[in-house]
Amino acid sequence: MALRGITKRFPGVVANDDINIEVQRGTVHAIVGENGAGKSTLMKILYGMQRPDAGTIEVDGATVHFGSPQQAIKAGIGMVHQHFMLADNLTVTENVVLGAERLCGIGARARRRILEISESYGLGIQPDRLVEDLGVGDRQRVEILKVLYRGAKILILDEPTAVLVPQEVDELFGNLRDLKAEGLTVIFISHKLDEVLAVADEITVVRRGTTVRTVKPSEVTSRQLAELMVGSELPVPQLRTDAVTDKVELSVTDLTVPSEHGRPAVDGVSFEIHRGEILGIAGVEGNGQAELVEALMGMRPSTGVVRLGHGDISDWDTRQRRTAGIGYIPEDRHRHGLLLESPLWENRILGHQNQKPNISGPWIDRAGARADTERIVAEYDVRTPGIDVAAASLSGGNQQKLIVGREMSHQPRVLIASHPTRGVDVGAQAAIWEHLRRARTAGLAVLLISADLDELIGMSDTLRVILRGRIVATVDPATVTPEELGSAMTGATDDAPTEPAGGDSADRSS
Ligand SMILES: Nc1ncnc2c1ncn2[C@@H]1O[C@H](COP(=O)(O)OP(=O)(O)OP(=O)(O)O)[C@@H](O)[C@H]1O
Ligand SMILES: [Mg+2]
Missing domain, CATH: 3.40.50.300 (P-loop containing nucleotide triphosphate hydrolases)
Structure with missing residues (x-):
């Protein structure tokens, strides 16, 4: 699989700027880069969710064009999203076949096929359990199985380990090795560089929308990888200081x-x-x-x-x-942290409507809120073309920085x-x-x-x-x-x- 010259522009931002990546079949290929570097955009293009402005995708040597995820799935590409999309009140089997009934129906044949896949990749899926009774690691395996059930040969995982405990990460990595052994290809995005070094065969570093380098884990340390991402040396982290009072x-x-x-x-x-x-x-x-x-x-x-x-x-x-x-950084930034359709400066006000600098007397102080949003954007390094863009257009990590900055600014x-x-x-x-x-x-x-x-x-x-x-x-x-x-x-x-x-x-x- 290869991505050649992929370019994607949004208003005020070049999210992908001539990206070139070759992924060998039967390998785990990691993509790393700073928040806003363009990783998710690239994966959405590969999965047919977005169209590139320029560039081509090649699968098995042939150029393909995807107008929708359905077409990507047909070409053998599957994506597991970071937010799980399973229905809690349905069983594993029901969740897997949902939308793919034509493959094996919804009955015994489907259930058999699920067990077959589960066995050949060592996923340990129990087809009759309710999804709501499953832990996070199991849910993720169901998501992976769902993609395999649809015949995926190339799996995209966007930050799959963020919600897992170390034991679950080890299990997931075991699953990925099994998939690889069966000739499947995995594209894996993570900010946890030690994990990337442990599981990937090759790692492509993306910086500000462009591919910087593709390396093998044996050639770099996690610190060097981080420095490739940032393009400069990182500061040495501070040691803990004891500040606890009685x-x-x-x-x-x-x-x-x-x-x-x-x-x-x-x-x-x-x-x-x-x-x-x-x-x-x-x-x-x-x-x-x-x-x-x-x-x-x-x-x-x-x-x-x-x-x-x-x-x-x-x-x-x-x-x-x-x-x-009491300041609050919520777990689900889409549900409680942000108004996705509103501009950044309005999000600055959210939850603090009755506090300075958002009000002046009884009135909303637009200028005050806007100036303070500029400050947060600078201080927390929120990568954005400006404070008037909608929160939805920020990359995941940059949305998070905005929330942290807002909550900290009220001391x-x-x-x-x-x-x-x-x-x-x-x-x-x-x-x-x-x-x-x-x-x-x-x-x-x-x-x-x-x-x-x-x-x-x-x-x-x-x-x-x-x-x-x-x-x-x-x-x-x-x-x-x-x-x-x-x-x-x-x-x-x-x-x-x-x-x-x-x-x-x-x-x-x-
Ligand atoms: N729908 C959109 N509209 C406008 N800009 C967008 C849109 N989607 C992404 N962008 C911009 O494209 C750039 C790349 O975003 P992307 O989500 O691909 O980054 P990322 O590498 O996945 O970052 P993160 O690690 O934070 O998830 C960012 O500057 C982002 O603000
Ligand atoms: Mg992302």
Whole structure:
């Protein structure tokens, strides 16, 4: 498969500028590059979702033109999107055959075919389970199977590991090796350069829309790869400084969030966060983190007591909590973080409609909001042609930088940060960490939820593990390894050096 001279322009931006990549059959080919470098655009072109302004795609030596994903699928190209697109209330089989009924029907024949594929690539799929009962790693395998079921020979995976714990990443990489052994080709996008080096046969670096170089993992270190992406040397990251004080900024007692199916989503959780402290919460996705965060933001009914400083805010709504100084970086930036169709400067106002610099007296202060948006764009290196473009047109990582910049600009007392660097490149990640550390040293209390265990271990002063809605362990971020933390998160705590959380008495141990 080859991409030759691919060029794609958007208003004010050249997203792809003469991209050239040759991908050998039966290999894993990684594409890396900074946020906004043009990776997703390129994959959308290859998958027929967007038309290039110039350039050609070759599959098996023949030039192809895709007017739609259906045509790409026919040519054997499949894409697994970062946001899973499965229907929760259907079984695995139903999800896989949906839209591809003509292949093997929807009955026993389809089910047999699914088992066949699952077996030949070692996917371990159980065709009759409901998708809602599956973990993230399994869902991803269903997505992959769905693509294989449609006859894909070339698989595109756009940031597939962002939501996986290390054990799941290892499993995924095992699956990719099996696919490769069967002659399939995988194109893989990731910001986690160590993973890229571990799994790829070749790596193409894209910088500002152009292909810089294609290398083999044996030829580069992850640092060199990062420098190829950025085009200059990276600063050496700062070491942790100890800023934790004994003043409690946020205290949560016996917080419980009911759920529709019996067992509460958050079950009697208690903790304290001090001024200058980052409390990390580790857990496999779907163990109550999302509900915990939404309850803390007043977006979801809960019982228990939440105190900000000395005041009980349990009954406050979201607006009151924000105004009192709780910043919020939401997990799902499309649902809660941004108005995608609105320009960047209006997104700057979102959630802070009643605060400076967005208002002057009772009125919205357009000039104030616009000037501050320019500042955020510069300070957080949001790559955009301007502050009047719609948020939807920013690349994933640049949308994230905009949200982080907005939430930090109100100098919150407490920051609830869900996956603050998900999807951002290594350089931007280091910059966001630096911003968070500096604010922490100045007294900010942070609740950090992340699937990136290196981030949790590197940033947290205190680290707890959540499992089925309960805090089940407290681990020492100074000594725990990502593998040990991963085991604690799945409940396999035997070999991990964890101490039981022991109710709220453990809150004072730090
Ligand atoms: N639909 C669109 N309209 C306008 N501009 C767009 C559109 N899609 C992408 N862009 C711009 O094209 C450039 C490349 O974006 P793309 O999403 O391909 O980056 P990326 O490499 O995938 O980045 P990330 O790592 O953040 O996901 C960016 O400057 C982005 O703002
Ligand atoms: Mg992208």
